[in-house]
Amino acid sequence: MNHLYYGDNLDVLREDIDTESVDLIYLDPPFNSGKDYNVLFKSPSGEDSQAQIQAFEDTWHWSSESERFLEQLKFKNGNLAELLDLMVRQFGRNDLSAYLVMMAVRLVELHRVLKPTGSLYLHCDQNASHYLKLILDTVFGINNFRNEIIWHYYNKYSAGKKCFARNYDQIFFYSKTSSYTFQPLREKRDEPVKQLVRENVNGVLKNKKDANGNCIYRIVDDKKVDSVWRIPCLQPASKEMLRYPTQKPLALLERIIQASSNPDDVVLDPFCGCGTAVHAAQKLGRKWIGIDITHLAIGIIENRLKEAFPDVEYEVHGTPKDLQGAIDLANRDKYQFQWWACSLVDAQPYQGKKKGADGGIDGQIFFTDIEKGKSITKKIIVSVKGGKNISLTMLKDLIATVQGNKAEIGLFITLASPTKPMLKEAASRGFYKAGNGREYPRIQILTIEELLNGKLPEYFDAGMGELAFKKSQRETKVIGKQMELF
Numbered sequence: 378m379n380h381l382y383y384g385d386n387l388d389v390l391r392e393d394i395d396t397e398s399v400d401l402i403y404l405d406p407p408f409n410s411g412k413d414y415n416v417l418f419k420s421p422s423g424e425d426s427q428a429q430i431q432a433f434e435d436t437w438h439w440s441s442e443s444e445r446f447l448e449q450l451k452f453k454n455g456n457l458a459e460l461l462d463l464m465v466r467q468f469g470r471n472d473l474s475a476y477l478v479m480m481a482v483r484l485v486e487l488h489r490v491l492k493p494t495g496s497l498y499l500h501c502d503q504n505a506s507h508y509l510k511l512i513l514d515t516v517f518g519i520n521n522f523r524n525e526i527i528w529h530y531y532n533k534y535s536a537g538k539k540c541f542a543r544n545y546d547q548i549f550f551y552s553k554t555s556s557y558t559f560q561p562l563r564e565k566r567d568e569p570v571k572q573l574v575r576e577n578v579n580g581v582l583k584n585k586k587d588a589n590g591n592c593i594y595r596i597v598d599d600k601k602v603d604s605v606w607r608i609p610c611l612q613p614a615s616k617e618m619l620r621y622p623t624q625k626p627l628a629l630l631e632r633i634i635q636a637s638s639n640p641d642d643v644v645l646d647p648f649c650g651c652g653t654a655v656h657a658a659q660k661l662g663r664k665w666i667g668i669d670i671t672h673l674a675i676g677i678i679e680n681r682l683k684e685a686f687p688d689v690e691y692e693v694h695g696t697p698k699d700l701q702g703a704i705d706l707a708n709r710d711k712y713q714f715q716w717w718a719c720s721l722v723d724a725q726p727y728q729g730k731k732k733g734a735d736g737g738i739d740g741q742i743f744f745t746d747i748e749k750g751k752s753i754t755k756k757i758i759v760s761v762k763g764g765k766n767i768s769l770t771m772l773k774d775l776i777a778t779v780q781g782n783k784a785e786i787g788l789f790i791t792l793a794s795p796t797k798p799m800l801k802e803a804a805s806r807g808f809y810k811a812g813n814g815r816e817y818p819r820i821q822i823l824t825i826e827e828l829l830n831g832k833l834p835e836y837f838d839a840g841m842g843e844l845a846f847k848k849s850q851r852e853t854k855v856i857g858k859q860m861e862l863f
């Protein structure tokens with residue numbers, strides 16, 4: 378069975394993942410770049426909906442938790458505790474040390490859950506790669522270091538001020554023991570045209586164009602995959618782009634999974650983001666476990682899987698299954714609750730301003746209606762309330778926002794039951810007449826309990842299906858094909 382967990386991967390690893398139960402681990406943790414990552418949404422018609430949401434932070438601070446991790450490591454792995462002690466003394470109790478300690482405790486657990494024949498691929502960049510390598514050498518043993526893979530994304534450069542532009546990430550590949558699964562791979566290597574002219578290669582020559590239509594590369598020959606991986610970064614127009622920050626290309630994950638696992642093996646991604654590893658594992662006929670700490674990511678993955686593999690079966694853990702779970706989540710974290718509630722109705726989460734035209738918008742649902750024979754994109758504005766006390770004023774705010782934004786429908790999602798005056802106010806707002814001739818209430822109120830029982834907002838979508846996130850492409854499973862990737 379496949380599993381998707383919402384939660385901190387340290388807790389999930391310690392509580393839910395058995396020792397020696399996983400064949401392959403890929404992890405792409407935040408890199409300690411000091412940046413915050415936002416998800417940018419566009420409306421289905423392409424115009425900028427200005428919906429922008431902070432998905433995750435990439436900044437770490439030394440805290441009592443870091444001290445606790447250091448203490449725990451003394452009992453789990455003495456050598457590692459000594460190494461970290463040295464690093465902490467050298468760097469001080471700062472953001473970098475906090476990041477390294479956070480990673481170290483997780484790598485110890487990841488090593489534990491890996492089967493003796495298994496491998497781990499840690500994706501990172503220059504911000505902390507050299508320190509992470511020391512930690513990995515200590516956890517896995519220096520003899521089990523297999524490769525430092527350079528992912529050279531030749532179509533994107535991170536311009537640096539007064540230094541050379543960076544155009545690669547590093548991926549450290551370790552096996553748990555010396556007896557591990559590995560399939561050598563071959564690729565059709567791209568080489569720059571200029572080089573080709575000099576080399577006089579006899580292989581297949583074919584023009585290849587970049588995004589601007591310029592011919593810059595030619596496919597040369599079938600070569601053994603080496604440790605420099607020339608795979609382009611996703612571009613905004615890429616078909617697989619879901620607009621999740623730091624989303625990695627499927628080709629990268631397919632290569633890792635094909636090289637270091639067999640069909641039906643278990644692939645684990647403990648920082649799974651929008652689920653690229655999960656998608657690649659499913660496509661290649663592996664079982665998978667994905668973990669992420671935000672409901673935003675879990676919602677996107679569920680959508681991605683629904684689009685790409687309509688029949689896929691998996692269990693979701695850690696997301697509320699009943700009213701009590703929803704109350705717990707609302708008490709714990711207002712934004713996670715809002716993202717989760719939005720995912721129940723396939724709404725794009727939205728971080729509107731507190732006041733003004735965007736006031737109180739927590740999500741948007743875009744749908745297509747037909748007017749005078751033409752398809753037109755329409756909008757439902759969603760407001761989510763997780764508190765015990767809800768009032769008529771809150772509903773009136775939503776009504777004003779719906780009017781101000783020229784939306785067709787307002788959807789008020791609430792944990793608490795609506796009051797009679799609220800129900801009366803909603804009913805007094807009349808109906809929206811859709812292209813199919815039917816009428817739908819302009820202001821709809823749904824409780825979390827009703828949503829959990831399967832009730833959904835009422836509207837007509839001539840475009841078929843919801844458009845909450847950019848749709849992933851439908852996939853067909855490829856099982857047992859190990860060789861070519863391009």
Ligand SMILES: C[S@@+](CC[C@H](N)C(=O)[O-])C[C@H]1O[C@@H](n2cnc3c(N)ncnc32)[C@H](O)[C@@H]1O
Binds near residue numbers: 387623649669670674
């Ligand atoms: C760099 S992104 C991964 C992107 C992913 N490889 C993809 O292709 O979409 C890192 C992810 O780790 C998640 N994350 C950060 N800390 C976490 C933790 N302690 N447990 C689980 N997930 C975490 C973030 O929410 C974010 O989605």
